[in-house]
Amino acid sequence: MPIDPDAKYEITGFKWVPDFARGFVRETRARWAFEEVGLSYKVRLIDFDEVKSQAQRHFQPFGQVPTYSDGDVEIFESGAIAIRIAEQRLGLMPLDMAGRAHAIQWVIAALNSVEPFVAQLSVVDLFEADKPWSAERRPSVVETIRSRLHDLSEALGDKQWLDGNFSVGDLIMVSVLRELHASGLLKEFPNLAAYVARGEARPAYQRAMADHLATFQDAGPTPPLSVSQPIGVPA
């Protein structure tokens, strides 16, 4: 769906992020969800000072993007936002209660049982790569991710999606797994690599990502802000 400055749905994203984070800012999950259900939305782009301001912490206590508002609710956390969007229109959430529970289960599994381990790789490879413990810690970080991927690969088996039709659970799981592209770990599990590729091939994903990346078209590589904390997760 086109981005519409008059849309009632609004999310926040960053005006600028370093090259490595482009394509991985968690606001992309909301964009993708909007595209899947066919809802117009607008993005309020903010900078690092604003995201940490008291006014913004009123919406997001941890001083992060994305946040979401639709006139009725204002929420944060990309998983909660994706679920809220999935509840607005058909397309991402099964209609039956059991199906809904399963879709939500996979959102939480992605964010709680997979992403924390994936994020550790960015810590040792990027954010704290210069620390003496990172090289020592890396093998165990990789092993833990591998173990999670193995279990997820078994759960997916030869299915197209985790639980029936493509759902908000798949949207968040694919969003998390694609953070591992550069690590090469996904390739060790061909069904997961194919699963991520299927997600990324969806027209809704393509539109969301193109719009997200267009934000930075005129942004130079030099940081206009002082970035002291992780912004997104590198590829």
Ligand SMILES: N[C@@H](CCC(=O)N[C@@H](CS)C(=O)NCC(=O)O)C(=O)O
């Ligand atoms: N659990 C949060 C994480 C949000 C998050 O890490 N946002 C990053 C951008 S992708 C951010 O705002 N980083 C700035 C910071 O943490 O200071 C979610 O899924 O929404």
